[in-house]
Amino acid sequence: MKKTFLLLLLSLSAIAGEINIAVAANVSYAIDELKAVFAKHYPDTKVQVTLGSSGKLTAQIKNGAPYGLFMAANMKYPASLYADGIAVTKPVVYAQGALAYLSAKPMDFSKGIALVADKSVSKIAIANPKTAPYGTAAVEAMQKGGVYDAAKPKFVYAESISQTVTYALTAADVGFIAKSSLYSPKMAQYKENVNWASVDPALYTPIKQGVVLLKNAGKSAEYKAFYDFMLSDEAKAILRRYGYIVQ
Incomplete structure (x- = not known):
């Protein structure tokens, strides 16, 4: 039956x-x-x-x-x-896809990747690089940019790149996110070069x-x-x- x-x-x-x-x-x-x-x-x-x-x-x-x-x-x-x-x-x-930095508060994105090593940044949201390709790309960007060792102790790991967006806006000072998330209508309040900027594509595969x-x-x-x-x-x-x- x-x-x-x-x-x-x-x-x-x-x-x-x-x-x-x-x-x-x-x-x-x-x-x-x-x-x-x-x-x-x-x-x-x-x-x-x-x-x-x-x-x-x-x-x-x-x-x-x-x-x-x-x-x-x-x-x-x-x-x-x-x-x-x-x-x-x-x-x-x-x-x-492409990587971007995102912060709920205004940041000096003119610093580029060096921003994440700044003393004013105490927590960095990143997708788990073991399972999320955008997390892997973020690690690669920091390594190539020479800031990985300074940034790693600040990492707040998310299980996916969408969760990283939430963490970047609530539990961290800045986060590495998929640029695609910024085109959602819900993200319209966050402004380029104020709350977010693209990560130099030369820094990651x-x-x-x-x-x-x-x-x-x-x-x-x-x-x-x-x-x-x-x-x-x-x-x-x-x-x-x-x-x-x-x-």
Whole structure:
């Protein structure tokens, strides 16, 4: 009886056209608009999104989480899934992200990366570099900028880049965030060169974000449709509005 009921639920889910996708936290600011535009083309497909750090989402996927598509914050994690046979398409870049500094209070961003070593900065929000590619990029920027040793004791670690934004505004003096978060309407009160500034891109490896279809997608036309949409001109236009670089 239980098996029959489960099969019924699965068949109803398939009819309903629901897809489950894993999305890197930095895309949380753009994903609602991406879903809305996709829905205009596929109104009967419901898109369920799970947000998180790319490392944690990868671990979930390797442990059997029921996602059919993964939008990562770099190419490393989807590449590992492809190597393991869990991803069925090679990682393709859908966007290139950028790092920024953010503070709730005015800061002298003309100092550049040296700002984080300043005595006036006692806490620095950073995404966990073990699981969040933007955290890795922030560490690289500080190392190349020669301020890592001075800055490390001040770190306040967040589990994802979206959580880092919250920490930067509430629990730290400044934080390293995804520039894309600054294009959210909720962030309009924070001004460039007053509350935030871009981190010199020469200080870190370009953050190329990759997308893959996973085995759980099976032969689903709906997963393939969302995958194709993410590489379309429509999706690229949305991502550009959120500060991403797209080809």
